[in-house]
Amino acid sequence: MRNASSAATGYRALLRSSAVSALGDGVRFAALPLLAVALLDNPFQVTVLTAAGTAPWLLVALPAGVYVDRLDLQRVMIFADLLRCTVLIVAVALLLTARLTFWPLVALAFILGVGEVLFDCAAQALLPGLVTGERLERANGHLYATQTIGRDLIGQALGGILFAVSRFVPLLVDAVSFLCSALLLRRVRATQRQSSPSPRSGHLAREIGECLRYLSRHRVLLKLTAAATLVNTVYMGQLAVLILLVRQELHLPAALYGVLLTVGALGGVAASMTASHLIEALGRRAILTGGLLVLALSGLGIAATRNIYLVAFAYFLSVYAITCWTVISVSLRQGMVPDRLRGRSVSVDRLFTWGTNPFGVLGFGAVSQLCGPRAAFAFGSVCAMTALAVMATAVRSVPDRIGAPWPPPCEVPTGRKARGHLARTADHPYGHGDTSP
Numbered sequence: 001m002r003n004a005s006s007a008a009t010g011y012r013a014l015l016r017s018s019a020v021s022a023l024g025d026g027v028r029f030a031a032l033p034l035l036a037v038a039l040l041d042n043p044f045q046v047t048v049l050t051a052a053g054t055a056p057w058l059l060v061a062l063p064a065g066v067y068v069d070r071l072d073l074q075r076v077m078i079f080a081d082l083l084r085c086t087v088l089i090v091a092v093a094l095l096l097t098a099r100l101t102f103w104p105l106v107a108l109a110f111i112l113g114v115g116e117v118l119f120d121c122a123a124q125a126l127l128p129g130l131v132t133g134e135r136l137e138r139a140n141g142h143l144y145a146t147q148t149i150g151r152d153l154i155g156q157a158l159g160g161i162l163f164a165v166s167r168f169v170p171l172l173v174d175a176v177s178f179l180c181s182a183l184l185l186r187r188v189r190a191t192q193r194q195s196s197p198s199p200r201s202g203h204l205a206r207e208i209g210e211c212l213r214y215l216s217r218h219r220v221l222l223k224l225t226a227a228a229t230l231v232n233t234v235y236m237g238q239l240a241v242l243i244l245l246v247r248q249e250l251h252l253p254a255a256l257y258g259v260l261l262t263v264g265a266l267g268g269v270a271a272s273m274t275a276s277h278l279i280e281a282l283g284r285r286a287i288l289t290g291g292l293l294v295l296a297l298s299g300l301g302i303a304a305t306r307n308i309y310l311v312a313f314a315y316f317l318s319v320y321a322i323t324c325w326t327v328i329s330v331s332l333r334q335g336m337v338p339d340r341l342r343g344r345s346v347s348v349d350r351l352f353t354w355g356t357n358p359f360g361v362l363g364f365g366a367v368s369q370l371c372g373p374r375a376a377f378a379f380g381s382v383c384a385m386t387a388l389a390v391m392a393t394a395v396r397s398v399p400d401r402i403g404a405p406w407p408p409p410c411e412v413p414t415g416r417k418a419r420g421h422l423a424r425t426a427d428h429p430y431g432h433g434d435t436s437p
Helices: 005-038 043-059 063-071 073-096 102-129 133-165 169-185 202-219 219-249 257-282 283-306 308-336 338-354 357-371 375-395
Strands: none
Touching: 005 043, 005 073, 005 133, 043 063, 043 102, 043 338, 043 357, 063 073, 063 102, 063 202, 073 102, 073 169, 102 133, 102 219, 102 338, 102 375, 133 169, 133 257, 133 308, 202 219, 202 338, 202 375, 219 257, 219 283, 219 308, 219 338, 219 357, 219 375, 257 283, 257 308, 283 308, 283 375, 308 338, 308 375, 357 375
């Protein structure tokens, strides 16, 4: 068992590692599209490059979750960082020798995405071993705040500046950030899971199926995943059509689009830093339902006004509500899932919440094309209310206050009665021991 001092040291190292890699990610997020436009003449190729970066969440998330559960979490994260560092250095070399063409760019985006999948699954599985259950929301909030500040507020602005200096500099900065992250992670001692490791069947499909069966019988986790998919769809959809709202509906300068993005990022930081305090004041149930209501109302507010100050305030509230809701839902998932299933559980969650992003963006784009950007924000409100309906029954089983005991699990019917039946089969919400599903 890791002592408190070692766990605290590990959490601080994880926080610093996330800060450094988030800064590099922000630099790359801004510079890679600029590089693609500069090197590629075909607009379709540019969109393929974007798709290649998100494809790993659909293609490799589930197998990645299996290997995260099989292997040492710290080593998986270091491997993911070194993999991304290496591929970026290769990309810099190709760029300097004028050999960075379409297919190498696609390979770069895809491998970076694979590294992101591995790192994210391992980091989410690692955190409950570094902080006590009562501090999960606060720890997740600090991680979200660090990532938002580094990636959205600093990194992306820096990426555009560095690209103007030279095309290869942003890629090199990102490579250095991953190397620094890997070095910092060496201070995170390998987490000793309190449960015995899950038996390896030797078949990926069987181990994936084990997790899917557990989640399908867990009423709260199942509905959390469904609601989180809708919430993330709203976030990505709003982000996609925000530029259309600014330029086509409000007829404002393009610079104000950047201002709105900054306002949204500040909303995310504020929510990350205050989520744990809101839980103490209001309880999880009020936030999981009230946050979705705020999200729906803010979308309607944006759709109903032409005042840029009201739009900015409503967008701030929207991102604040999404981030606060996400911090709590991620923490609940970490606490409720047995140790041996955490990596696979994260992979399933990300498969739906992130892997479906392109479809959500396309949906919002279609609504915007047919009815205008305002209608797209109103459509987001409909999605938020649907998520609220999904959570309405599940929220009663969520422990309201930090440290509150989890209700006794329901027995899962066997045989024919088990078919199609969804039952709650969870441990105490923050007990990190293992329980068979």
